[in-house]
Structures are given as C-alpha cells and as structure tokens.
Amino acid sequence: MARMRTFISASLIALASVSLVAQSPAGWKVRADRSTSASDPDAPGPIKFVSMGNGFHATNPQAAVYWNPANTATGNYTVKGNFILQKPSGHTNYYGLVFAGSGLEGAQQNYLYFLVAQDGTWLVKHRADDATTHDVVAKTANAAITKPGADGKSTNALEVRVAADKIDYVVNGTVVGSSPKSGMTARTDGIYGIRVNHQLEVHIDGLTKQ
Numbered sequence: 001m002a003r004m005r006t007f008i009s010a011s012l013i014a015l016a017s018v019s020l021v022a023q024s025p026a027g028w029k030v031r032a033d034r035s036t037s038a039s040d041p042d043a044p045g046p047i048k049f050v051s052m053g054n055g056f057h058a059t060n061p062q063a064a065v066y067w068n069p070a071n072t073a074t075g076n077y078t079v080k081g082n083f084i085l086q087k088p089s090g091h092t093n094y095y096g097l098v099f100a101g102s103g104l105e106g107a108q109q110n111y112l113y114f115l116v117a118q119d120g121t122w123l124v125k126h127r128a129d130d131a132t133t134h135d136v137v138a139k140t141a142n143a144a145i146t147k148p149g150a151d152g153k154s155t156n157a158l159e160v161r162v163a164a165d166k167i168d169y170v171v172n173g174t175v176v177g178s179s180p181k182s183g184m185t186a187r188t189d190g191i192y193g194i195r196v197n198h199q200l201e202v203h204i205d206g207l208t209k210q
Contacts, residue, residue, distance in 0.1 A: 025051045033063040055205025067193030074189040080159040081207040087152035088118040089199040101191035120145045126184040144174035
C-alpha cells in the first residue's frame with residue numbers, strides 16, 4: 001500500500017510538471033524552474049518552446065532551461081546565440097546561454113549560465129542541484145547590452161568563449177567580463193543550451209558551437 005501511494009504521488013508530480021510545458025521541437029528537452037517566492041510568482045499558463053524561422057521561440061510564464069542532449073562542447077570552444085526579447089517584463093528578468101551542463105533531467109542537475117536582462121545588466125551563475133545556485137559573476141551593468149527600444153524589443157548576441165585558463169563572456173562583440181577556469185567554473189565540458197526566466201518571451205536564433 002505504501003509503495004502504491006509513493007507511485008501515485010510520483011505520478012502526480014510528473015503530470016504537474018508536464019502540464020507546465022507545451023510540445024517542444026524534436027530532440028529538445030525542457031525543464032521548468034518554478035518560482036518559490038510569494039513576492040515574485042510565476043505567471044499562469046504553460047511554457048511554450050517552438051521552432052520558428054531559423055531558430056526557436058520561448059514563451060515563459062515560468063523560468064525554464066532548454067537543451068538538446070546532442071549539443072555538447074568540450075575543450076576550448078565558443079557557444080553563441082542571438083536573443084531577441086519581444087517585450088520587457090514588469091520587473092528585471094534574465095535570459096541567455098547555458099553551458100557545461102550535466103544531469104539536466106535529474107535532481108543533481110549541474111550547469112553554468114550567462115544571462116542578460118532588459119535593464120542592461122548581465123550575470124553568471126552555477127546551478128549545483130535542484131536547490132543550490134552560486135553567483136559566479138554578480139549582476140553587473142554594461143553599455144554593450146542593448147535595452148528594449150520604443151517597440152519593446154531588444155537584440156543581444158551572446159557568446160561564451162572557453163579557453164584553457166579562463167572563460168570570456170561576450171555581448172554584441174564586446175567582452176563584458178571573464179572568470180578563471182577554477183572552482184565552480186573549473187569544469188566546462190558538457191551540454192549547452194538556453195535559459196529564459198519567467199514572465200519573458202524571447203526569440204533565439206544562431207545557437208551554435210565553434
């Protein structure tokens with residue numbers, strides 16, 4: 001009986017997670033990252049991640065990570081993508097690149113992420129597991145980041161350049177900062193993808209590895 005209750009509970013949790021995500025492009029996986037803050041709740045409705053033009057379109061009531069397990073990078077590499085914010089949210093939310101990912105479907109998910117926001121700031125974080133994140137580079141303003149124009153849109157080309165001893169973070173061709181390959185950023189091999197935080201709609205194209 002206890003085993004049956006455990007199975008039912010697990011099934012309900014799985015169904016709740018599925019209800020947050022609409023169909024995604026073939027080969028791509030989506031992991032919702034729901035808000036636990038009463039002062040900054042998620043919006044209602046499912047996450048939508050679809051192919052559009054030569055790229056993807058993400059509509060995020062809840063924050064989410066998007067990845068294709070076939071997209072991996074090792075050694076020295078550059079991961080890049082163009083991110084077009086469709087309209088600003090009611091408060092500052094971030095979007096950008098995921099790299100060095102592993103275990104993304106499980107409780108021990110692990111990845112680094114380089115994100116920008118509508119207020120012209122950027123940051124780098126490390127996700128260590130379901131409950132733990134670390135600041136690698138704290139929120140920092142930089143003039144290279146394009147803010148939304150009169151139409152509410154902004155386009156930012158993001159790059160992560162991994163070298164033997166450091167990682168450069170690039171926006172629109174400008175290196176906005178760097179971190180050494182040590183500590184939380186010592187391991188850079190793994191899956192690369194996209195992260196879009198809640199209450200955002202973002203179009204992504206040119207997601208590539210060099």
